[in-house]
Amino acid sequence: MTDAPNQANRAAILNGIRRSLHRGELVGAARQAVEARLAEPPHGPAVKRANLDQPAKVVLFCQWAEANNATVARVAPAEVPGEVAAYLARNNLPAQAAIAPSPQLAGYDWASQKMLSLRRGRGEATDQVSITGAFAGIAETGTLVMASGPEHPVTLNLLPDTHIAVLRESDIVGGYEEVWNRLRAGYGKDRLPRTVNTITGPSRTGDIEQTIELGAHGPRRVHIVVVRE
Amino acid sequence: MQSTAHDFKDNVGVALADANLQDSLAKLKVGFSERRREAAERLPEFEALRDCARDIKNHALENLDFYLEEFERKVTALGGHVHWAPTAEDARRIIAELCQSMGARTVAKSKSMVAEEIALNDHLESLGIAPIETDLGEYIIQLRHEPPSHIIAPAVHLTKDQVADTFFEHHRKLGFTRRLSERNDLVAEARHVLRQKFLDADVGLTGANFLVAETGSSMLVTNEGNADLSNTLPRMHIVLASIEKVIPTLEDAAVLLRVLARSATGQESSAYTTLNTGPKRPGDLDGPEHYHVVILDNGRSAVLGTEMQDMLRCIRCGACMNHCPVYGAIGGHAYGWVYPGPIGAVLTPQLIGVEEAANLPNASTFCGRCESVCPVRIPLPRLMRHWREREFERHLTPRAARQGLKLWSFIARRPRLYRALTALANRALSLFGRAEGRFHTLPLAGAWTRFRDFPAPPAGGTFHAQWSRRRP
Numbered sequence: 001m002t003d004a005p006n007q008a009n010r011a012a013i014l015n016g017i018r019r020s021l022h023r024g025e026l027v028g029a030a031r032q033a034v035e036a037r038l039a040e041p042p043h044g045p046a047v048k049r050a051n052l053d054q055p056a057k058v059v060l061f062c063q064w065a066e067a068n069n070a071t072v073a074r075v076a077p078a079e080v081p082g083e084v085a086a087y088l089a090r091n092n093l094p095a096q097a098a099i100a101p102s103p104q105l106a107g108y109d110w111a112s113q114k115m116l117s118l119r120r121g122r123g124e125a126t127d128q129v130s131i132t133g134a135f136a137g138i139a140e141t142g143t144l145v146m147a148s149g150p151e152h153p154v155t156l157n158l159l160p161d162t163h164i165a166v167l168r169e170s171d172i173v174g175g176y177e178e179v180w181n182r183l184r185a186g187y188g189k190d191r192l193p194r195t196v197n198t199i200t201g202p203s204r205t206g207d208i209e210q211t212i213e214l215g216a217h218g219p220r221r222v223h224i225v226v227v228r229e
Numbered sequence: 230m231q232s233t234a235h236d237f238k239d240n241v242g243v244a245l246a247d248a249n250l251q252d253s254l255a256k257l258k259v260g261f262s263e264r265r266r267e268a269a270e271r272l273p274e275f276e277a278l279r280d281c282a283r284d285i286k287n288h289a290l291e292n293l294d295f296y297l298e299e300f301e302r303k304v305t306a307l308g309g310h311v312h313w314a315p316t317a318e319d320a321r322r323i324i325a326e327l328c329q330s331m332g333a334r335t336v337a338k339s340k341s342m343v344a345e346e347i348a349l350n351d352h353l354e355s356l357g358i359a360p361i362e363t364d365l366g367e368y369i370i371q372l373r374h375e376p377p378s379h380i381i382a383p384a385v386h387l388t389k390d391q392v393a394d395t396f397f398e399h400h401r402k403l404g405f406t407r408r409l410s411e412r413n414d415l416v417a418e419a420r421h422v423l424r425q426k427f428l429d430a431d432v433g434l435t436g437a438n439f440l441v442a443e444t445g446s447s448m449l450v451t452n453e454g455n456a457d458l459s460n461t462l463p464r465m466h467i468v469l470a471s472i473e474k475v476i477p478t479l480e481d482a483a484v485l486l487r488v489l490a491r492s493a494t495g496q497e498s499s500a501y502t503t504l505n506t507g508p509k510r511p512g513d514l515d516g517p518e519h520y521h522v523v524i525l526d527n528g529r530s531a532v533l534g535t536e537m538q539d540m541l542r543c544i545r546c547g548a549c550m551n552h553c554p555v556y557g558a559i560g561g562h563a564y565g566w567v568y569p570g571p572i573g574a575v576l577t578p579q580l581i582g583v584e585e586a587a588n589l590p591n592a593s594t595f596c597g598r599c600e601s602v603c604p605v606r607i608p609l610p611r612l613m614r615h616w617r618e619r620e621f622e623r624h625l626t627p628r629a630a631r632q633g634l635k636l637w638s639f640i641a642r643r644p645r646l647y648r649a650l651t652a653l654a655n656r657a658l659s660l661f662g663r664a665e666g667r668f669h670t671l672p673l674a675g676a677w678t679r680f681r682d683f684p685a686p687p688a689g690g691t692f693h694a695q696w697s698r699r700r701p
Contacts, residue, residue, distance in 0.1 A: 009313040010301075013472065013526045016315075017294045020533035026295045034292050038299065038443055038477055044285075044484035045277040064497065122514035125428055141498040150512035154461045158454055176483035183479075190303065192444050194516050195461070196504040203454040204500055205416060207366035207382060209253070209389050210260045213416040216365055217423065218454025218501065 043177055050140040050174035057139040061172045064142025068201030070222040083225050084164055085113040093162055097129035102151035104133045123155030130156040131164045136179050137172040141200055145179050148195040157197050163219040168227045230348050230376055232581055234565035237588035244559040250386050254560055257385055261551035264495025282488045283606045285481045286542035296442040296475045303445025307507030309520040317347035320525045324467060327521055328358050331465050333431035339456035340364035341436030342380055343469050343525055345567045361426045363455040365419055372399045378561030381493050381547040386560050433459035437470040443478040446504040454501050465519040472526050473541040488604035493546040528580055540575050540612055542605040549599035549609060555592045564589060571599035575612040587625045590616035648693055655691045
């Protein structure tokens with residue numbers, strides 16, 4: 001809304017802040033300093049545990065993902081469809097899934113799994129299983145990063161009971177900071193995707209007597225297929 | 230929310246006598262604080278991250294106008310809208326108008342303390358719009374018509390059996406006719422009931438843990454995924470956030486996220502951390518068509534530049550209440566308004582007035598645990614002491630207490646008199662208490678002896694007297 005009351009309220013709040021801070025609008029050197037900080041954001045203290053070479057980052061990612069109640073399988077590209085089918089069979093889940101319409105996922109030989117029936121598109125309330133790619137994995141905490149877009153509907157991350165995410169080893173990074181740089185490089189500095197979900201294990205709640213139960217609103221199971229390259 | 234902070238002493242009496250509450254609080258004392266300690270010890274950089282988090286929030290507060298304008302510019306550029314609400318009433322009106330513009334009958338709400346602060350649910354209900362709380366804890370207390378008792382665990386005051394009774398009562402009409410007794414069954418039933426409500430909702434309303442100025446994103450941290458369903462399924466997403474939630478950049482968010490989950494629940498990371506930036510993009514298969522951010526002041530801008538500014542650093546992790554012996558004894562409802570515990574004792578007098586909330590800053594032993602665990606190092610005892618001074622200045626303290634303190638300060642500033650009087654009192658107490666070593670009643674100390682015995686001082690005189698004898 002750019003209506004007059006909104007503009008008046010905006011001025012009231014901003015002027016109130018400036019009055020309390022005993023200054024007017026930021027100008028001159030003070031403004032330049034803040035603009036410079038915004039353009040070149042300083043990093044906080046580095047977290048050493050994720051400062052590793054790439055193979056060790058992959059291992060750390062898998063360890064933390066499992067510690068956070070996700071399951072992990074490490075496979076070659078040709079084995080991805082087979083691992084998905086085997087995972088569903090192992091867990092007595094239907095061989096039926098909604099899959100993100102992404103070129104990366106389309107590159108796998110799903111036809112090799114005769115029993116597996118896939119529907120391309122967004123997540124629906126009736127879906128029990130979803131298969132998506134992942135924008136990145138964060139080794140520091142075993143966290144998946146999902147960037148929304150036509151190739152990756154957000155509903156696939158949230159609605160089904162079981163979420164299978166296919167993550168390439170080369171997309172595993174140390175910490176959040178590397179994810180931010182990849183987002184800026186991939187989408188433009190001023191244009192994040194509509195939604196960036198970072199997901200650390202299955203949905204959970206501790207709201208009844210502080211005891212963790214999995215599957216509060218999002219998936220009860222998160223299975224991460226880490227693809228060797 | 231109607232405050233009962235002025236009835237604090239009565240509220241405390243009720244809380245101490247509530248057996249269910251005391252059971253729940255006993256679990257809280259070991260759960261959260263132990264897990265926080267373990268998480269902090271697992272990360273060698275944790276203390277350095279806390280310093281950095283404090284500095285980031287201070288920097289953001291000192292340039293708050295700049296970052297809010299930057300945030301607005303970015304939101305607008307991507308097709309979202311920013312609404313400015315100086316008061317709670319403004320925010321209620323703006324949100325109601327947005328809901329009405331969608332012809333909304335239901336609103337899927339993700340837990341927001343700011344929404345509690347502005348009493349949003351009552352307002353929406355009065356207009357025939359049904360707000361549906363989707364965080365499990367908030368859902369439970371909404372069914373029970375109770376306010377939250379903790380900022381991150383709103384139903385922490387309830388036992389599993391109480392939740393089972395509540396669900397049995399309210400879900401029966403939906404066809405769930407069995408009273409459940411297992412926690413996972415209760416969670417599954419709530420998931421089932423709420424899933425349909427998510428799908429039916431016209432508007433999703435969430436709070437925000439942070440607003441990122443650099444990208445115009447609202448950042449939400451949850452474990453259940455309810456906030457994500459709220460901002461993905463309905464056609465409109467409304468974010469309600471107060472002015473101090475804005476931070477400069479994504480790098481700053483990374484630092485704050487590292488201290489937030491560890492301080493709150495002792496997790497390395499919460500299950501879901503989500504950045505929302507504007508409405509659905511061309512080609513997107515899901516997401517809201519409309520994205521609105523309502524920025525609330527409600528008295529906060531007046532705190533900037535004062536000795537109380539530090540309170541605005543708070544990132545609402547709840548660590549101060551999890552570690553507070555007073556909160557641990559009385560729970561959150563006794564504080565009488567939205568924000569309980571040490572941070573509540575500091576925020577509430579600011580937001581609803583020291584006259585209403587004068588008792589809250591007195592509910593502290595100044596043991597300092599809150600400050601020692603605060604991820605952004607808010608000097609909570611100092612801020613509570615400030616409110617005690619304001620209370621005293623405004624003559625809100627009871628007359629007897631004021632006169633007692635005056636007498637005390639007269640004596641305490643005169644060392645000879647002090648020593649003479651304490652020596653006398655010491656002698657009298659040792660003499661009369663010699664037989665039992667304790668007093669069951671004592672003049673002027675009824676409030677103490679009603680609940681416990683007062684120990685008689687051991688022989689040997691006052692501390693001063695003993696010290697001067699022992700000193701070489």
